[in-house]
Amino acid sequence: MKETLALLGDRLRAAILVLLVVISVILGGLRLMKIQVVNGTAYLEKAQSTAVYAQPVSAARGEIVDSDGNTIVGNKIGYNIIVEKAYFPADNGAGNAVLLEVANLLKERELDWNDTMPITMVEPFSFLSDSEEQVAKLRTTLNLNTYATAQNCMDKLIGDYDIADTYSPREQRIIAGIRYEMLLRSFAVNNHYTFAEDIPAELVTLIKERRLQLPGFDVIEEAIRTVKQGDILPHEIGTVGPIYSKEEFEQLKENGHSYLLSDTVGKSGLELALEKELRGTDGVKEITYVNGKVASSQITQEAVGGNRVQLTVDSEFQRGLQGVLEDMMQYLRDLNDPAYDEVSAGALVVLDVKSNAVLGMATAPTYNLEDLMNDYQSVLNGENTPLVNRATDGLYRPGSTFKTITATAGLNTGIINAGSTYFCTRNYKYLDSTVHCTGYHSAINVTRAIQVSCNIFFYELAQRLGIDTISEYATYYGLGQSLGLESGDAAGRLANPQTFEKLEMPWYAGYVLQAAIGQSEVQVTPLQMAVAASTIANEGVRYRPHLVDGVYNNAGTKLISKTEPVIAEKINVQYDSVYPLIRQGMILAAQSTMPKEYSLTHLGFQTAIKTGTPQSPRGTDSFVIGFAPAEDPEIAFAGVIEGGNYAKYMVRKVLELYADCYPDTKIGEHLTGE
Numbered sequence: 178m179k180e181t182l183a184l185l186g187d188r189l190r191a192a193i194l195v196l197l198v199v200i201s202v203i204l205g206g207l208r209l210m211k212i213q214v215v216n217g218t219a220y221l222e223k224a225q226s227t228a229v230y231a232q233p234v235s236a237a238r239g240e241i242v243d244s245d246g247n248t249i250v251g252n253k254i255g256y257n258i259i260v261e262k263a264y265f266p267a268d269n270g271a272g273n274a275v276l277l278e279v280a281n282l283l284k285e286r287e288l289d290w291n292d293t294m295p296i297t298m299v300e301p302f303s304f305l306s307d308s309e310e311q312v313a314k315l316r317t318t319l320n321l322n323t324y325a326t327a328q329n330c331m332d333k334l335i336g337d338y339d340i341a342d343t344y345s346p347r348e349q350r351i352i353a354g355i356r357y358e359m360l361l362r363s364f365a366v367n368n369h370y371t372f373a374e375d376i377p378a379e380l381v382t383l384i385k386e387r388r389l390q391l392p393g394f395d396v397i398e399e400a401i402r403t404v405k406q407g408d409i410l411p412h413e414i415g416t417v418g419p420i421y422s423k424e425e426f427e428q429l430k431e432n433g434h435s436y437l438l439s440d441t442v443g444k445s446g447l448e449l450a451l452e453k454e455l456r457g458t459d460g461v462k463e464i465t466y467v468n469g470k471v472a473s474s475q476i477t478q479e480a481v482g483g484n485r486v487q488l489t490v491d492s493e494f495q496r497g498l499q500g501v502l503e504d505m506m507q508y509l510r511d512l513n514d515p516a517y518d519e520v521s522a523g524a525l526v527v528l529d530v531k532s533n534a535v536l537g538m539a540t541a542p543t544y545n546l547e548d549l550m551n552d553y554q555s556v557l558n559g560e561n562t563p564l565v566n567r568a569t570d571g572l573y574r575p576g577s578t579f580k581t582i583t584a585t586a587g588l589n590t591g592i593i594n595a596g597s598t599y600f601c602t603r604n605y606k607y608l609d610s611t612v613h614c615t616g617y618h619s620a621i622n623v624t625r626a627i628q629v630s631c632n633i634f635f636y637e638l639a640q641r642l643g644i645d646t647i648s649e650y651a652t653y654y655g656l657g658q659s660l661g662l663e664s665g666d667a668a669g670r671l672a673n674p675q676t677f678e679k680l681e682m683p684w685y686a687g688y689v690l691q692a693a694i695g696q697s698e699v700q701v702t703p704l705q706m707a708v709a710a711s712t713i714a715n716e717g718v719r720y721r722p723h724l725v726d727g728v729y730n731n732a733g734t735k736l737i738s739k740t741e742p743v744i745a746e747k748i749n750v751q752y753d754s755v756y757p758l759i760r761q762g763m764i765l766a767a768q769s770t771m772p773k774e775y776s777l778t779h780l781g782f783q784t785a786i787k788t789g790t791p792q793s794p795r796g797t798d799s800f801v802i803g804f805a806p807a808e809d810p811e812i813a814f815a816g817v818i819e820g821g822n823y824a825k826y827m828v829r830k831v832l833e834l835y836a837d838c839y840p841d842t843k844i845g846e847h848l849t850g851e
Contacts (some may be wrong), residue, residue: 237400237455237481243492248405255375255401265393269339290373292354302327362439392654407545408436411538412566413445413664482731489534489726496840501830523818524567526707528808532742533720538568546729569666571698576789577630578693586650587638588755601633629764648673654709672697703815712814714804716756717748775826781847782806799824
């Protein structure tokens with residue numbers, strides 16, 4: 178009986194176990210059916226790897242236009258070859274092959290691709306000359322020591338990117354250069370690499386047709402910076418280019434825009450100074466990957482172009498001003514005087530007296546901005562350093578034009594007045610030295626001393642003023658300091674004990690005489706002297722010079738900001754006679770005898786000028802400053818001709834040009850009616 182019951186118990190337990198197994202199988206089957214049939218799609222998506230990346234869409238840079246809205250630099254729609262990491266071979270060997278293939282397509286058509294690696298294209302590999310900064314960057318980027326050779330750099334790239342030894346040395350260099358450039362530009366899924374820019378339509382079609390054979394490569398339309406008027410203010414406009422360092426990258430981010438290391442940014446001039454205004458807001462393209470492959474892409478945010486910057490300069494006036502300067506130098510060369518055979522350098526600046534808005538700035542020699550972009554080395558090697566902007570960065574002794582500043586100091590301190598005279602016998606003895614004047618002027622007052630540029634009058638005045646007071650007034654006029662022009666300007670220096678100490682030169686008491694007449698170690702720019710002339714015209718009020726008239730939205734339909742006149746300095750004028758006396762001396766100077774075509778008399782208004790013939794290492798320069806009309810000034814100007822003469826002859830031509838371009842002004846009304 179007990180055995181029977183035990184047997185039944187075992188069978189019951191077995192049956193229950195089988196039943197539990199059957200139930201488990203049924204439930205598992207139902208669960209599996211739900212996974213496969215009911216929620217199959219959802220579970221499949223979860224089983225797959227999905228990622229979404231945001232890629233920037235470049236925004237067009239804002240235009241720079243002249244005072245009439247004519248484009249100086251702008252953009253054109255061009256075709257750029259790009260490489261997208263999403264489609265580019267992950268295998269280095271396959272990637273190298275496609276990079277070389279596209280490079281060869283460009284080479285066959287004599288087109289360039291982006292390659293800034295400072296290493297020669299052929300063996301034995303060596304660093305390019307004059308590329309110390311780029312070489313240092315190459316070594317740092319490749320994590321090599323400071324004494325790594327060009328071959329060391331090549332070996333590192335060849336090893337890192339599996340560049341096969343079956344390639345010729347030149348082919349290895351091509352691939353290595355492209356790989357280095359991709360590294361510099363942070364080639365990534367969210368940052369495509371621009372392989373070549375502004376390619377012809379024929380190549381666009383070819384690459385589009387061969388996209389399957391060129392994985393990762395595509396051609397896109399992008400706004401390409403283009404020069405419309407390369408002869409207009411090339412130094413001031415400046416250039417654009419790639420970001421060269423992480424330091425530059427970090428500094429750029431401070432202006433409120435987002436950047437990638439592959440971006441094009443302002444590198445010099447207004448392009449650099451106004452980067453914040455000119456840069457647009459990039460759009461966004463979202464790329465979705467599934468299992469490592471691109472599933473879709475779409476634009477989720479449209480790009481917004483940068484702001485338009487309008488300048489104070491009229492293109493025709495600027496072009497004409499350059500002509501006035503160059504014609505004057507040609508006039509000197511045609512005199513058959515050996516002293517002027519090589520004259521080819523100088524500058525000419527014209528300002529609006531009411532605000533110191535720049536109306537024009539000519540410099541010679543100059544260049545076309547388009548030439549600079551296409552062949553930098555040729556412009557760099559041009560005769561007489563054309564890359565130097567002599568209007569804002571050329572440093573000169575002002576010579577006798579500085580006497581207007583010394584006169585201001587004497588009159589405003591009360592040391593002299595309208596009746597004060599000093600006696601000029603041409604020779605002047607001071608301590609152990611004898612200095613000279615250009616003539617015998619006898620008893621002479623300040624107005625006459627400005628007219629005839631009497632040195633001895635200002636030697637006497639300098640002794641009574643002292644160098645500190647002369648330096649103080651020179652500072653009021655803006656000398657020895659940057660004036661704050663948007664595109665930049667040189668500070669120059671004053672002739673005083675502080676400057677001599679910096680130059681490690683001894684200062685002697687007698688040096689005040691030369692400082693008072695614009696000699697010694699004083700260095701000024703033509704822009705500074707144009708501002709000085711404007712300050713005299715405004716009776717002691719100095720405005721900060723500016724090139725930017727206003728900033729508009731990309732379409733130019735909405736004003737964002739307008740440049741208002743800014744008073745940088747206001748001399749506390751102590752006597753009402755200070756500026757009338759200086760102005761009268763400058764009016765009389767303008768009435769000196771000149772050839773009829775350059776004469777400043779019988780114009781219907783008076784002009785005020787002061788000339789200077791400062792000594793320089795190259796001989797004697799010719800300087801002129803002034804303003805017109807003298808009674809109610811509209812413009813101020815300064816001009817210099819290196820190693821030349823007769824700079825004052827340019828004034829009449831400037832006035833005629835101004836009348837032609839601005840006929841509704843007082844100058845225009847008088848001269849266009851002749």
